[in-house]
Amino acid sequence: MKTDTFNQVEIIENVDDGIYYLEHGWPSDLIRWHAHAPYELHLIVSTHGKVFIGDHIGRYKPGQLILVGPHVPHNWVTNKDEPGPVALRDMVVVFSHKSMDHMLQGFNEIQELMSMFELSHSGVEFVDFDLSLAMDLFGKIRDTSGMDRFLAFMQLLAELKSWPHKRTLSTAKIISPLTTSAANKINEVVQYIADHYQENLSLGKMSAMLNMSESAFSRHFAKSTGNKFVEFVNRVRIGRACIQLAETNDQISAICFDVGFNNITNFNRHFVKLKGKTPGEYRRIIQTNLGKDQSIVKPTIAMP
Structure with missing residues (x-):
């Protein structure tokens, strides 16, 4: 059996072209809240827990x-029991926009x-995709290379495209156009934000990481993520607050400061703007729903 294995950093930074496969068990160092430029098709084979997208x-x-x-940003956290x-x-x-862009143009x-791909943002x-079929399709990608891997990948995409029951998950849509190379340049900053959202993340500090002027950084960041820098940071922080x-059961004021906001009024304002409800209302709804083994987001999208 031929398996491509690589660590978290390689997924994020080194997927410029091609189709990559990985698998892991639980517990694993790869299980953490993170974000990256490539697309990711993620199949859960075993265990139960919470998903964060x-x-x-x-x-x-x-x-x-x-x-x-x-x-x-995304993660799957297995139940402790x-x-x-x-x-x-x-x-x-895992596959990159660059690969998809080449196919779309050709x-x-x-x-x-x-x-x-638009829904994936x-x-x-x-919903209810057949596990045995999914494992078979993923296994073909794992066990092949070259043209055979490409054909197996296209077969998987075709099955997913025709699947009638799809639902979008996050209300905070992040747009990254396929045709830009800016996403690769900004990716280091995106990962830094996901890892250091609690810190003071200034435009100057982030632009300096890439040796870019603030104005150039702002243009590239907005083009790559579909968000202004400050808006993106707030989305990540609100996602973590959720x-x-x-x-x-931490106090909402404690969560506010823990995720990087400097005052409760600012936190509440951004939370309501993104979620349409106060943090307290959100907590009551989500804890009640998860207690019933449900998800707070339920819309199903039927696609031709």
Whole structure:
């Protein structure tokens, strides 16, 4: 069996072209809240727990299949009472916008996948997709290379495109156009934000990381993520606050400062703007729903 394995950093930084496969069990160092420029198709094979996609929080179980778009923070956290360790929890296929852009430019037939890629900017779940079929399709990508891997990948995309039951997950949509190379330049900053959202993240500090002027950095960042720098940081912080509101009984004021906001009024204003409800209202809804083994986001999208 031929398997491509690489660590978290390689997924984020080194996927410029091609189709990559990885798998891991639980526990694993790869299980953490993170974001990256490539697209990620993520299949859960075993265990139960919570899934976090942008500002979405829900339950996961074996068979859950989600396409995560560029720069959308995500993680799957296994229940602490789950028997373990588990040899195989996740099967993952990673591919870049650059690869997709080349295909979209070269083949008109690929254009019909665009609607699915658009949904991925909020995270899109393929509801009740058959687990055995998914494992078979992912396994073909794992066990092949070259043209055979490409054909197996296209077969997987075709199955997903035709799947009638799709639902978007995060209300905080992050847009990253396929045709720009700016995403690769900004990716280091996106990952830094995901890892250091609690800190003072100034435009000057981030632009200096890339040796760019603030104005050039702002243009590239907005083009790559679809958000102004400050808006993106606030989205990441609110997404993290949603996790803490669901997972803990910490006071809302404590969560506000823990995720990087410097005052409760500012935190509440941004929370209501993104979620349409106060942090307290959100906590009551999400904890009630998760207690019933449900997800707070339920819309299903039927696509032709």
